[in-house]
Amino acid sequence: MTAVFEFLASQPVLLAFFLVGLGMVFGHIKIKGISLGAAAVLFVAIGLSAWAAHLGVDLLVPHEIGVLGLALFAFTIGNNSGPSFFENVKKAVGPMVSLVALYGVVAGVGYAVGRFVFDMDVSLIAGTFAGSVTNTPALSAAGEASGDAATATVGYSIAYLYGVIGMLIAAYVALRKAHEDTDKPEPVTHVTLRVDRDDQPRLGEIVGLLKRPVEISRMRRGEDGPIWIPTRNDILEKDDLLTVVGTNAELSALEDLVGHRSSHSLRSDRRFLDFRRITVSEPKLAGKTIAELDEVLTEKFGATASRIRRGDNDMLAIPDFMIEMGDRIRVIGPTSNMKAISRFFGDSAKGLTDINPVALGLGIALGMAIGSIKIPLPGGSTMAIGAAAGALIVGLIFGRLGRIGGQVTALPNTTGTVLAEIGLLLFLAQAGTNAGAQILVAFSSGTWINILILGVLMTTTLAIGMFLVMRGLFKIGATQFSGMLAGAQTQPAVLAFANSRTNSDPRVALGYSLLYPVAMIGKIVVATILGAL
Numbered sequence: 001m002t003a004v005f006e007f008l009a010s011q012p013v014l015l016a017f018f019l020v021g022l023g024m025v026f027g028h029i030k031i032k033g034i035s036l037g038a039a040a041v042l043f044v045a046i047g048l049s050a051w052a053a054h055l056g057v058d059l060l061v062p063h064e065i066g067v068l069g070l071a072l073f074a075f076t077i078g079n080n081s082g083p084s085f086f087e088n089v090k091k092a093v094g095p096m097v098s099l100v101a102l103y104g105v106v107a108g109v110g111y112a113v114g115r116f117v118f119d120m121d122v123s124l125i126a127g128t129f130a131g132s133v134t135n136t137p138a139l140s141a142a143g144e145a146s147g148d149a150a151t152a153t154v155g156y157s158i159a160y161l162y163g164v165i166g167m168l169i170a171a172y173v174a175l176r177k178a179h180e181d182t183d184k185p186e187p188v189t190h191v192t193l194r195v196d197r198d199d200q201p202r203l204g205e206i207v208g209l210l211k212r213p214v215e216i217s218r219m220r221r222g223e224d225g226p227i228w229i230p231t232r233n234d235i236l237e238k239d240d241l242l243t244v245v246g247t248n249a250e251l252s253a254l255e256d257l258v259g260h261r262s263s264h265s266l267r268s269d270r271r272f273l274d275f276r277r278i279t280v281s282e283p284k285l286a287g288k289t290i291a292e293l294d295e296v297l298t299e300k301f302g303a304t305a306s307r308i309r310r311g312d313n314d315m316l317a318i319p320d321f322m323i324e325m326g327d328r329i330r331v332i333g334p335t336s337n338m339k340a341i342s343r344f345f346g347d348s349a350k351g352l353t354d355i356n357p358v359a360l361g362l363g364i365a366l367g368m369a370i371g372s373i374k375i376p377l378p379g380g381s382t383m384a385i386g387a388a389a390g391a392l393i394v395g396l397i398f399g400r401l402g403r404i405g406g407q408v409t410a411l412p413n414t415t416g417t418v419l420a421e422i423g424l425l426l427f428l429a430q431a432g433t434n435a436g437a438q439i440l441v442a443f444s445s446g447t448w449i450n451i452l453i454l455g456v457l458m459t460t461t462l463a464i465g466m467f468l469v470m471r472g473l474f475k476i477g478a479t480q481f482s483g484m485l486a487g488a489q490t491q492p493a494v495l496a497f498a499n500s501r502t503n504s505d506p507r508v509a510l511g512y513s514l515l516y517p518v519a520m521i522g523k524i525v526v527a528t529i530l531g532a533l
Contacts, residue, residue: 005052009059016061019045019429038424039134039160045432046157050440059433066430067387070140071364072423074391076416077520079363082399083322085517092514095474099488099515100522102465103133107530110458118450126531127152128451130523131159132458134167134491136427137388137520138527144386145531152531153435158448159455166459167489168497171482174467175501181477183507190217191251192266195240196259204232206257214246214254217306217332218266218273227272229304229332241266274335277309280327281346281354286410287402291319293329301341303333310413322402325354326412355419359409363398367391389524396517462488476511483511488519 008015023041045061052059089096107129114125123146130138130152139156143149207214219230220241230242236258243266244251255261267275280286285293290305294317297303305317307330315321323329333341371390385393398409411419439448463485470476470484479502486494486508498508 001051002055002057005048005055005057005059009052009057012060012062012065015059015433016065016426016429019048019061019432020425023429024425038421038428039164041425041428042136042157042160042432045429046436046439049433049436051436053436053440059436061426061430061433063430063434066140066427066434069423069426069428069430070137070388071368071391073420073427074137074388074423074520075360075364075367075395076411076420076423078392078395078517079359079399079411080413080416080420081513081517081520082396082401082410085396086400089518095470095476095484095515096518098469098473099466099519100526102462102469102488103522103526105465106132106458106462107526109461110454111530111533113457114454118454120447120450120454121148121151122146122533123148123151123531124155124451125454126527127155128159128454129155129458129530130527131156132163132455133462133523134160134163134489135520135523135527136424136431137392138523139431140388140427141386141524142527142531145528149431150434153431154439155451155455157432157435157439158451159458162452162456163459163489164491164494166456166463167485167491167494170463170467171485171494171498172501174471174478174482174485175498177478178482178502181479181507183477183480189248189251190243190245190267191255192262192264193242193244193251193255194259194262194264195236195238195242197236198238200235200237202232203230203234203236206236206254207232209257210250210253212247212250214244214250215306216242216244217304218243220266223264227266227269229273229302243267270335272335273332274338275306275330275332276338276342277307277328277330278342278345278347279349280323280325280329281348282344283325283354283408285323285345286325286408288323289319290317290321290323293323294319296344297331297333297341300344301333301337303331303337303341305329305331322400322410324402324410324413325356325408326414353415354412355415356408356411358407359398359411360419363394363409364391367394370394385525385528389521389528392520392524477507479505480507480511483508483513484515485511487512487515490516490519490523 008018020041023044026044027037027040049059110125110129114120114128123142126142126146127139130142139152143152146152203216216230218227219234220227221237241262241264244254294304297305308315308317308321309328310324329345331341367390368387369390370393371385371387402410466485466488470481476484482498483495486498495512502508
């Protein structure tokens with residue numbers, strides 16, 4: 001094996017991709033539906049580099065490859081999360097601020113126990129914190145701030161496994177109370193209503209009487225008359241037919257206001273109106289809102305957008321929703337105009353795969369430059385937030401803006417997801433080889449027991465704190481809370497577990513997306529401060 005390790009050590013790029021491939025062989029193995037995923041690359045890299053070190057070979061992936069991977073990961077995650085992050089800041093400031101405060105409490109507990117009970121070096125404590133909250137960018141920040149990335153990675157790798165297992169246990173405990181949730185959304189369906197009233201009210205007047213919005217996507221006057229997309233100014237006449245989408249409660253309320261349900265289906269009659277999902281591949285549309293898009297669609301084609309599919313998620317086309325390249329828009333419009341509407345959007349697979357090199361290159365460069373700025377601290381010392389935090393912040397801003405002038409700043413969601421995974425895998429390969437030799441020392445000296453105890457303490461502190469704050473203070477339902485646990489831990493394995501237990505209840509995804517972006521930033525900042533102590 002010595003000869004094999006020497007060959008791999010002489011080919012660092014080959015080594016990086018070998019570790020990625022071999023690691024994911026193990027990462028895809030599932031036990032009771034749970035797998036390590038990308039984290040397996042870290043453990044395989046640690047194991048092989050430790051084995052090589054035992055044979056006298058330094059098996060290392062260059063630091064620059066790790067920096068490249070982490071910058072790609074942080075920027076693209078931020079870019080994909082930008083629109084939802086800034087929207088969630090307006091709606092959930094309390095839970096977000098509380099989460100960052102909890103990270104501070106976890107770090108404080110870890111520092112006190114690590115320094116004064118176990119006499120640990122601060123780099124080891126900071127790395128253990130990153131592992132206990134299962135966050136690789138926080139590991140990088142801890143390594144940069146402490147100046148000892150290898151020791152930080154040792155703490156991370158030992159604490160990581162319980163960081164996953166502990167939050168899985170917390171999600172399991174939370175979901176045992178899911179049957180008590182009062183926030184279960186009503187299912188959305190559609191019906192055809194026939195107008196019975198003859199006082200000719202405006203459609204907007206009737207819809208305005210409802211407690212929650214509904215979507216009226218089609219209207220017909222007479223049994224065989226034309227079908228059109230109604231506006232709030234349309235007058236309702238007796239025997240008009242309406243296609244309405246909403247919850248059962250709102251549909252029943254609207255039925256009481258206008259008439260009765262009809263067996264006619266306006267959706268199946270495509271002679272006048274058709275609907276189609278169309279891929280956004282025209283760059284000039286990226287960064288526009290649904291309101292701006294609908295203005296053009298109505299004026300040019302007499303059409304409207306009703307749904308957006310981004311990745312695997314379907315969302316309602318609300319006015320301030322920002323369009324990205326690669327989105328699939330469900331458009332309702334005149335049958336004769338559907339080809340022209342498709343040309344307007346582009347409707348090419350290119351929209352799903354465009355890497356937008358201008359935004360990607362300049363955004364990562366700007367983020368890394370911001371991350372290197374020295375921030376003064378009390379006592380005359382300084383700190384920098386690091387490349388990961390800088391790239392993440394710029395990614396969030398670019399994703400939220402959508403475009404600056406004529407330049408699109410948002411990457412397609414699919415592209416961002418792929419680049420983020422590639423970047424994460426490369427970083428884990430580099431971080432694992434960097435820690436391989438040091439972890440042998442940790443296990444041979446017996447210090448791994450202290451690291452594991454400290455990691456368990458930190459993860460448990462975060463889980464209990466979230467139960468007290470999110471469930472106790474903010475009264476968040478158990479189902480959404482399970483997604484919040486996954487988001488706070490930025491841990492796909494916990495998200496997958498919660499989805500499997502709830503049949504992919506949308507409240508799980510809501511909780512995850514609510515906290516994920518602020519969790520990324522919060523953990524990086526706290527790890528940076530902890531590592532600099």
